[in-house]
Amino acid sequence: MTTDTGDGAAFRSDCSIARSLDILGDKWTLLVVRDLMWHGRHTFQALQESAERMPASILADRLRRLRAWDLVRREPYQTNPVRHAYHLTEMGRGLEPVLRQVMAWGHRNLGGGFFVPEGEEGGADPG
Amino acid sequence: MTTDTGDGAAFRSDCSIARSLDILGDKWTLLVVRDLMWHGRHTFQALQESAERMPASILADRLRRLRAWDLVRREPYQTNPVRHAYHLTEMGRGLEPVLRQVMAWGHRNLGGGFFVPEGEEGGADPG
DNA sequence: GCTGGTGACTTTCGATTTGCAAGTGACAAT
DNA sequence: ATTGTCACTTGCAAATCGAAAGTCACCAGC
Numbered sequence: 001m002t003t004d005t006g007d008g009a010a011f012r013s014d015c016s017i018a019r020s021l022d023i024l025g026d027k028w029t030l031l032v033v034r035d036l037m038w039h040g041r042h043t044f045q046a047l048q049e050s051a052e053r054m055p056a057s058i059l060a061d062r063l064r065r066l067r068a069w070d071l072v073r074r075e076p077y078q079t080n081p082v083r084h085a086y087h088l089t090e091m092g093r094g095l096e097p098v099l100r101q102v103m104a105w106g107h108r109n110l111g112g113g114f115f116v117p118e119g120e121e122g123g124a125d126p127g
Numbered sequence: 128m129t130t131d132t133g134d135g136a137a138f139r140s141d142c143s144i145a146r147s148l149d150i151l152g153d154k155w156t157l158l159v160v161r162d163l164m165w166h167g168r169h170t171f172q173a174l175q176e177s178a179e180r181m182p183a184s185i186l187a188d189r190l191r192r193l194r195a196w197d198l199v200r201r202e203p204y205q206t207n208p209v210r211h212a213y214h215l216t217e218m219g220r221g222l223e224p225v226l227r228q229v230m231a232w233g234h235r236n237l238g239g240g241f242f243v244p245e246g247e248e249g250g251a252d253p254g
Numbered sequence: 255g256c257t258g259g260t261g262a263c264t265t266t267c268g269a270t271t272t273g274c275a276a277g278t279g280a281c282a283a284t
Numbered sequence: 285a286t287t288g289t290c291a292c293t294t295g296c297a298a299a300t301c302g303a304a305a306g307t308c309a310c311c312a313g314c
Contacts, residue, residue: 013178016230016239017161023237024229026271027152034144044291051140055273060292081281083290091236098228102151103143105225109218110150112143154301171262182302187263208310210261 023069024095028054029062030102033088033095036072038117042085066092150196151222155181157229159189160215160222163199165244169212193219 011019024030035041035050048059063086066072071092077085088095106112138146151157162168162177175186190213193199198219204212215222233239 011237011239014240015158015161015178016233016237016241017226018158018179018233019237019239020229020233021154021157025152025154025157027148030148030152031142031145034142045289048291051142052145055275056292057294058271058273061271081279081290094232094236098225098232099144101225101228102147105221106143106145106147109221110138110143110146112138112146113141114143172260175262182304183263184265185300185302188300208261208308 023065023071028052028058029066030095030099032059032062032066033071033092034099036086036088037093037096037099038115042087043083044086047086071095150192150198155179155185156189156193157222157226159186159193160198160219161226163213163215164220164223164226165242169214170210171213174213198222 011022013019024033031050031052031054032047035047039050041047041050044056044059044063047063048054048056063072063074067074069091070089073087073089074084075087076082103112103114107114138149140146151160158177158179158181159174162174166177168174168177171183171186171190174190175181175183181189190199190201194201196218197216199213200216201211201213203209230239230241234241
């Protein structure tokens with residue numbers, strides 16, 4: 001697992017979708033991105049307390065991977081004791097359109113809630 | 128697995144993204160959708176021969192799940208011996224914007240190929 | 255009738271990943 | 285000294301993955 005941005009050798013294929021799924025293709029990763037992007041959850045604990053009750057071991061692993069791929073950055077927000085906060089990088093923020101489409105599809109077809117980050121129109125329903 | 132559209136009991140949470148990931152959240156499912164949607168691969172074998180070399184056992188499982196969720200329909204295209212072809216349902220076709228955004232993100236950030244289905248503009252590069 | 259080939263899967267089984275629960279280490283407060 | 289908080293890590297059983305091989309239905313050729 002020494003693959004960082006810029007190295008393309010580790011991917012399954014040249015397809016952009018396959019490559020994206022190599023990073024995002026599991027049940028949890030995009031939920032972390034969702035919480036960082038829209039729900040103001042920036043600490044380990046806050047992320048863990050999301051509705052889906054992500055196990056700590058998996059959260060730690062996903063944050064590690066997201067940092068390795070430079071989708072997420074970790075910064076100390078206090079020094080004694082050291083506490084860290086997680087934030088999306090620009091590459092991570094670039095996933096917003098993906099998240100929006102996934103949300104729209106789930107809303108249309110699976111009856112899930114719809115969330116609109118900043119006063120855009122319509123209702124609100126985190127989830 | 129008797130959960131169809133309208134039933135929300137089996138999902139992890141109310142969030143549309145979480146619900147979508149309950150169905151699509153793995154490394155392979157969206158590649159099957161991609162091949163059915165854009166690459167004219169409609170038989171088991173054709174799907175298996177995609178660049179990512181999906182194992183038969185996983186392909187069989189994913190097609191089963193996609194059918195259970197009514198994203199994909201299976202139809203016999205010849206009767207002796209019975210051979211089946213897979214096609215997206217309307218719900219499945221509804222994933223096209225998702226696929227496009229995922230592709231765009233992977234293209235921008237991971238250097239993957241970009242594929243445009245019908246003469247829209249730009250290059251072509253399946254994957 | 256026997257052998258070979260095709261298409262669509264299923265089975266087997268070791269390796270990997272998941273996910274629950276509990277533990278750890280740093281520090282602050284009581 | 286004990287308790288509490290935060291951010292993880294560790295242990296381990298169970299589930300899932302994935303490569304290879306096998307199965308089943310049928311047709312074609314000899």
